[in-house]
Amino acid sequence: MSKIFGGRYEVLDRIGAGGMAIVYKAKDLLLNRVVTIKVLREQFVTDEDFIRRFRREAQSAASLSHPNIVSIYDVGKDGDTEYIVMEYVEGRNLKEIIREYAPLSTEQSINLARQITGAIRNAHENHIIHRDIKPHNILVTADGHAKVTDFGIARAVSSATVTHTGDIVGSVHYLSPEQAKGIQSNEQSDIYSLGIVLYELLTGKVPYDGETPIAIALKHLQQEPVPPSKLNPRIAKELEGVIMRAIAKSPEQRYVSAKELLEDLNHIQAGEPIAWFGLPQAIDPEATQTHKGMGKALNPIEVIDSVPIKSVNKRRSLLIVGGLVLLLTLLVGGIWNYMSVGSTKVPDLTGKTVPVAEDFLKDAELSLDPEVTQEFSDEVNKDLIIRQDPKADNSVKVGRTVKVVVSKGIELVEFPNVIIGQMSKENAINLIKNAGFTGEITLVPMPDDAAKDAVIGQDPLPKSSWPKDGNITLTVSTGPQWSTINMPSVIGKLSSEAKTILVDQNKLVLKIETEVSYTSPEDVVISTIPSPGESVQQGSEVTMVVSRGPGPFAQGLEAQASSNNVMIAQFLAGVQKGRLKEQ
Incomplete structure (x- = not known):
């Protein structure tokens, strides 16, 4: 028997x-709909302060209504068990998608980021901070x-988590610096965590990683992140600027609100410039001059405008000549450096995972191209390298990058329904x-x-995910197996009962006729052809x-009426005779 919470929510899985x-x-x-139930673990049940805080925050979050927020329907208790009833979402969490498909395209990443930012903005405007934004949520x-x-749940959990385990709340990879310090988090903490998620969507990696949670938390506080374009060169500079601003360590340098972040994401998606991006840097004081007696700093453009044209042309000529000399020097130096760099042999990376391949390349003084391509493969297992460029055993210069294509595994496709409507095997x-x-x-x-050759069974089942080259089994009908039987007796039975006996039980094809009867009630079988007991072939009419x-x-009423008519006729005839005698 399945568990039912609160006498209303029946557990399915x-x-x-x-x-x-x-x-x-x-x-x-009660409402005949599928829901999600989150049942609190036992270690929280005895903490009354936590339970009270948990209910308050969950009820507060239940007030949120946004297409990108999972709705909270109910908060309840069944015995000692506390639970939340939420909207059921048919899908996968973002962490699973990142593991399988990242890096995602710019369009996909911005589309997801805009939806998540819209949800966060709605919550912030309703004075609710998430505090645990991560792909898993x-x-x-x-x-x-x-x-x-x-x-709203992370806030309720925070103090209880410290009480029970002493751990930092939330996944440490997405933790804001202020959360790592133990300072009270605010709206900008959610923006920081979202920036980390966007970084991971576009690169497939989080900016800070380590062997322990403490090591990772320290990196959030002390280490500058690698610009995402170093890991994925396809990331545009403006989008990179948005990410770096979102994950700035200092809240003063971060986006002030989710609304501000969402506006910039909308501008990037529309191909419009971002107002703050690319503003002129502070001018070097040594590169400015001052008008005598005025104390006004001039930028370099104003200084050039004040120089006589002849001097400007002479300086321009010198700059051109100097630039050519510098370019030639660099070119010669580059060729010399290239000639002086040693060579190495490219290792065979096929069939290896990316981390193993990186170790092989490091030993050969080579590096892996950060832009790793993925494609489906029927022959190479998921996450293993299918091919590489340059190929194995080629001699290349030390320091060169090697491109690889990694298998996404066998491509699974939704299998069609071929048993619907008794489809023929050819059509199936x-x-x-x-x-x-x-x-x-x-x-x-x-x-x-x-019917013969109709498909009556299939493996895989309809809508199953199945490899394109996977084996398929179809069960095909050879048709009904008819035999000779004695005609059943259905005379005197209602037509519906007779039909069940003849068609459903004995596989006969039925033709129904009607006729007037004074001996049998309406809808009762009078006779059959063939007669009961005669031989008949199943499937025949x-x-x-x-x-x-x-x-x-x-019939009785009709007979009585006829008798009455005779009596009336006799009476009328007698009356008629009496009149004639009187005359």
Whole structure:
């Protein structure tokens, strides 16, 4: 028997677990809809302060209504078990998507970031801070719709987590510097965490990593991040500027609000410039002059404008000649450096994971190109290198980068439904091939009431994810197996009961006729062709004659009426004779 919380929410399946709660898919029996239930773990049940704070924050978050926020429907208690009922989202969390597909394209990343930022903006405007923004708390549907979950819950968990474990709240990879210091977080803390998520979407890596949570937290406080364009050269400078501003260590250099961040993301998506990006840097005081007696600093352009034209032309000529000399020097130096660099042999990276390949390249004094391409492969397992450029054993200069293509594994495609409507095997095979499947199709014959050659079973099941070259099995009907039987007796039965006996139980094709009957009630079988007991072949047509009335009762009434008519006629005839005598 399945568990029912609060007499209303029936558990269907366990779909996940975290440090705070176990997550179930359930059905709301009252409203007949699927929901998600988060059931608090036992270690929190005895902490009354936490439970009180947890309920208050969850109820506060329930007031949020936004298309990119997972709605909270209910907060309840069943015995000693505290639970939250939330909107059920059919999809995957963003961390799973990052692991499989990152780096994502600029368009995909901005689209997701805009949705998440919109959710955060809505929460902030309602005075709710998330405090634990990370890909694990962001759900994405199959059509790319993002929904942020666990709003308001992190605040309730924070003090309880310190009480029970002493750990830092939230995933340390996305922790803001102020959270790492133990300072109270604010709206800008959520913006920092979102910036880390955007960094990871575009590069496939978090900016700070380490062997322990403390080591990672210290990097948030002390270490400058590698610009994301160093890991993914396709990232535009303006987008990189947005990311670096979002993850600035000092809140004063960070975006003030989610609204401000969202505006910049909208500008980038629309191809419009960002107002603050690319502003002139502070002018070097030594590069300025002062008008005598005025004390006004001039920028270099104003200084050049004040110089006589002849002097400017002479200086320009000297700059051109100097530039050519410098360019020639650099060119010669570069060629000399190239000639003096040693050579090395490219190792064979095929069949290896990227981390292992990086070790091999390091030993050969080479490096991996940060732009790793991924593609599906039927032959090479997921996360292993399919091919490389330059190829193995080629002799190249030390320090060169090597490009690799990594397998995404076998491409899985949704398998079509070929058992619907008793589809013929020819149509089913054509549908499967048109869907891109190339695997061997095995036909298994089986007797069935369906028409001959109709597909009555399939493996894989409809809408299953299946390899394009995977083997397929179709169960095909050989048609009904008819035999000779004795015609059942259905005379005197209602037509519906007779139909069940003849068609459903004995596999006969039924033809129904009706006729007037004074001996059988309406809708009762009068006779059959062939007669009961005669031999008949299953699948052949038989005739059933059904009464359409008026039936035995009507016959009695008709006879009585006829008798009455005779008596009336005799009476009238007698009256007529009496009149004639009187005359």
